[in-house]
Amino acid sequence: MPYIAIKAYPKDEETKAKVAEKINQVFLEEWGCPQEAISLSIEEFPPELWETDVRQAEVVPNKDKMLILEGKKNYQQ
16 A cells, blocks of 8 residues: 556656655655555556556546546645
8 A cells, every 4th residue: 555556648757756756755755654564556548548558547447536636636735
């Protein structure tokens, strides 16, 4: 715990590593879990598959669970 799964357009390895490290740090600091508990994956999708394979398949059916949906924050700070 936690398992963080990111789906995104393809990026270079350096960018993915930087993003993974920042997310890792947030979970260490804010979530309070030990390093051994964190698992993170990045699954890349080309733009032409995004609408069908990610948005329609996963985002739309889970709209009620999205903390941020299409740029809009669905939580109070």
